[in-house]
Amino acid sequence: MHVSFGLWRLDGGVRQVSSSVIASEDRLEEILEARPDILGSGDLLRIGRQVVTDYGKRIDLLAMDAQGDLHVIELKKNKTPRDVVAQALEYGFWAQSLSFDAIRDLYAKHNGEADFESAFTDHFEVDVPDTINSAHHLVIVAAGMDTSTAQIVEYVRGYGVPINVLFFQYLRDDEREYLARSWLSNPDLESPTPGGSGAKKQAAWNGQDFYVAVGESRHRNWDDMRRYGFVSAGHGDKYRKAMLNLFEGARVWAAIPSIGYVGVGEVEATAVPVTAFDVEVEGTSIPILEVPLRTENISEDADDPAMTEYLVRVRWIDTRSRDRAVWEKGMYANQNVVTKLRHSHTLQQLAKAFDVDE
Template structure:
């Protein structure tokens, strides 16, 4: 069924505004580059006229908050077979892009901007996901749609699950004002097609050393002043909180983040996690039981209830650098996570913390 989109002016009696041919589809491309939300999906544009590895150019390449790449191809004056084949051809090239290659395309198009910072600004503070290009989507952008394109795209999407769709724009002029209206060819289209990340390096590499640790200081259960003074990190109150902390290996370098404040310390894990009642720390050359220290917080979780592993688990740490909460470091695009501990793959975070704390 052909897609039709109408616009009426209803100041008094309804008056339909006649659609007109878009003066130039290059103008539509410029409008999308100026405001990607014209396409409905919220995207960070990686680049325009992106060269592929075989002498062709993708009109627009973008990424969404989940790390899915979006291939946007303007129909221009090409035949249905040409534009669909071109989109599929580009997808075969994009499918092979790894994490670093995606970042490289952005840097080539925006040499004076940081991908991590721009991603966070675009997506309300969210950091770049560990995986970039774990899936991709093709969108043909058209100011008119013929039955052949409609038939081919619908067949690929609905019958074979190929993530391809058409965004149709209609151009209107009324009393000197120009308007755009849009609609999708397929409302319930297949949106993404996951591909195995292990084949293409879509996941950010890990250096085998650095870990992220979240140190929550809400309430009286935990104090950063204690941790900075005595050399430890901790988490607990339920297995979900302590489980990842228990996975920290001895010798790991940790980057400690206090939620809503920023990064406050970098150190080396000295021993495995133990319940606070059993933990031992080295203080001024002397081994001390954790509970014997002059602590500001209580490190207990009575609200967890019986039957739960509510213990606070403590990991001894030798600090390389630690600062007060007032001097915590935070920049848009830095990594943050709800887990108490996880591998730190975000190179932007590692670089910024290392630079700020003057680490080698």
């Protein structure tokens, strides 16, 4: 299938703008990298260009939309149409299993070690979704495609494979240059497919409940948090920012990753550096760094505001030890330190397990 574009200039008479060949597909790739919105897939955050997969292949452009879905964009270049379709499917197989940490590492690698979560928030002006990469989109960019290959694309699309072809044509008018585009299948008119982004809706948040991942390490320990009334994270800007999301009066559900939920409490004061956090011992307020702790290095980097541990004071309503953690299949878990807990099944089960009202 070949898509032909016609463009006519009307000022000074009617004159057709001639179609031409762009100097190099590298230039088109650079244009799309700088302005991925030209693709017509909505606003996109570029993860990287020439991203190497686990199989040693290179994806021309990898991007993400505001819903956390990945977009794999592949230019046809010198590959035959059938080859580029097969390669796009291989890329999709690889992309579907990318974890949050893998995406964060890819972003850092291709953007000068920049922080993925900060870039996402700055770009879209919203927090990173609780779940990312639950769907992906494969986009082949080409000047044309034979009918047989187009039929293959339409066939696999009919079975829910999220692939589409975007046709670009380059046109010149004296010193002016133009790009025209057209989809093989109009994405605005298609029905959502099972598991696709159109089927993904987040439940409304109740404005109160937060999931807090208690990532135990040499910097923090659940026993200390439980005994002295706090949750904490630090040693990186994104962890500090995560703690700052917890406001006074919020309800936190503490969970030890890979173990389960171990506590629920109400935030009494917002995050402060470890050097500014006091605890009460036998009626006396004492800096936490002067009391016995299970953790070994909570004071590490205490003199560095960007790297120190940040503590949020919590009045525990109900807690339990690790061996009595609450967990069952289907409960909410997340790789982020702090996320809004809006999963109704999890909230219902936790309300039954802990001493709180639903």
